Amino acid sequence: MAKQKLLKLSIDGREVAVPEGTTILDAAARLKIEIPTLCHHEKLEPAGACRLCHVEATTATRKDVLLPACASAVEEGMVVRTDTERVAEARRFIFALLLARAPQPPKLVEMARRYGVALSADAADPLCAFLHRRVEEKKEALGPENLSWCILCQQCVRVCEEVVGMRAISTAYRGPKRRIATPFFDISPTCIGCGSCAYVCPTDAITISPAE
């Protein structure tokens, strides 16, 4: 087999050489540089759905662009920064949006907190205060027990299709109304109860209950 071409790039000032086709996310992992992700899983094809992994990059043709690290292949001579204020602000924005959708999952709340994001009435960031109000409105309307834990990363849908091969669940509706569903919101006839969806879920939104 022909030897794969290696591409050189720098991430946060550190040089790394990786095979052609490697994503920025995987290249950063070689350097133990953490890039937060919520829809990425090493066993799944990239989805680029949560947009949390954006990094700032300069390539031969583009200067200072934000690129999703999970869905962007490295280029020769690329200069990547994961530590700029622009990247930090992009992450805060995504965390805030996802918390407004699913304010309760402890894993998500903790991860967001590590990146400096928490929705509260007295948050210094007006975006967090605004989204807190929206969560409170939703809580009032639906009851706290009915708030969603799902952030629509689709890892469950993808693992069921790509790894298990069953396609027992899918997305339903579009836009803000989108949700993950079984066919006709009934017990999925193709589900084999393997639990893969619950295993990959980053917010523990899926629970497995014994079949009746």
Add this chain to the structure above:
Amino acid sequence: MSCCSEQTGDAAAVASPATGEGPQRFDTPEALAAYVERLRAGHDEGLLTVLVSGGTCGLAAGAREVFDALRDQFAEQDLAGRAVLKLTGCHGFCAQEVLVVVRRGGRETLYCHVKPKDVAELVAAGVAAEGPLERLLYRPPEDSQVRVAEKGQVPFYAKQQRRLLMNNNRIDPLNFDDYLLQGGYLALAKALETEPEELIGWIKQSGLRGRGGAGFPTGIKWELTRRNVESAFDGQEEDGHCYVVCNADEGDPGAFMDRSILEGNPHALIEGMAIGAWAVSGDTSAACRGYVYVRNEYPLAIEHLQTALAQARAANLLGEDILGSGFSFDIRIVRGAGAFVCGEETALIESIEDRVGEPRIKPPFPVARGLWGMPTTLNNVKSWASAVMVVDRGPEYFASVGTESSKGTMVFSLVGKVANTGLIEVPMGMTLGEIIEGIGGGTQSGKPIKAVQTGGPSGGCIPATMLDIGVDYESLTKAGTIMGSGGMIVMDETTCMVDTAKYFVHVGMEESCGKCAPCRDGLQHMHHLLDEITEGRGRAEDIDLLERIGKHIRELSFCGLGKTAPNPVLSTIRYFREEYEAHIEKKQCPAGVCKALVVYRIDAEKCNGCHLCFKRCPVDAIRGEVKGPHEINEVECIKCGMCYEACKFDAVRII
């Protein structure tokens, strides 16, 4: 010989009434050229021709009834052989439908607002040629005494350059000979005798850029596809495929350019796609197939396209061994199920593949791995039709109008509060002012123009102070909007910019597929903020929040829908910030649109007690006696605006 070309929708109707020959099947380019020559020889350009504008819009206004009445009139007067009657595609002047054009000896007389009862007089005037029927001629709004007979002198048409739309005015879209008579498919014959590389060179040389809105150079797209076809199937004997796809999923509110071309000139699309197919796959081992992705809401367009496809197949202009060249290509129609996001190229491809219409990660771009993973060239209807013009008339002709970076003409649907709503075609670079004032005739109300919106939910609003900018890709982008696929909405003082932004964000939010977080959730929150502002609950920090969320959605979204959806908000904040501030700080809507922020009052000085408002009010909120003063009870008033519209004395005020 029949005088009327009836729209039958019958695919078998390829018999040639014009030359008296049977259905044609062209085995060589020479056979096609010879037939076109015979058609031309038998055609009398000076013959009295009556054309009825019959797009979906015209039919809704009653074009079918007018056409039927004309046909009866033709039969009654036994005009066969002496005159021709056609139901054509849309002539574009929506505000004056039903349009009838009478052509005689090279002169075209335009009749507006024609009704079936008018046709006897109209035909008589046409046959007698004693002068036009005065009362149906175009009347400029500024002077009720003037009548304009010559179509080319009507300001709406005078300042246009109708190149792409030319056939819409001339041919019956279901009559194959009509298209051939205009030199139809000769460009395809020419292309098939040209090396694909050279053909691509022409397209590049013409400067044609994607008419779907993004403006990517079409020639380069074709070239990239061809390179990928060559490298992917190099040395392989079989199973190589590539695709050419037409994006006819025209979804922008108020846009109908692509529909009109599909309805009025469907063969142009077929010919363009066949030329493109040869350019990207000719002389390679890969087979090329075509798809037209058209929204299901366009039934007439689909019907005409189906008929045209059947005609082209029967004539050996599609299918196996086209014109005896050895090249094979055919086109399938796929109907869109009503998702705006499927206008995004990769979502469109997913939809053709029977998957959920959601965008794919790019790269790989469709030119490398598109439909079914194969190299795919995807262009807008206008781009494909433009390619025919480039091949037919040469790249120099195409590029003879336009600007340095944006060549050719652009088709717009000019709508909103403009006097002459319609479908127009102008050279790239014409200023917005010339378009709106010169062609559009200014606002319908006579009030000053406030703004113009281009590019639908992806575009922005440009203020009246900037109407001197020309329509080309770069200038519009610089101004904070986009070319888009050709929607152009004119707004006057009675348009609230916050309300407008809210409307477009609502479209974006509803049509977002929901795959990525910024577009799905960001737009939702922007819409909520705009809702609060228009309801009078806006907060001081809301404008900053809208700008911040908008900027992030633009930068972080997965596909073009999200990347552009905040434009209506960001551009209106940029140019009409004071209007947002009025809503938030003073709780006022300067345009008088946002119901929560306005009150209706009756001006006692102007009210003469006609009592009309009293009768119209659906909630009995108006007090007053005939010939006495009237008043509105502001607690009971639901602000429906009925009294405002009813009052003939401008006594009802929106404050």
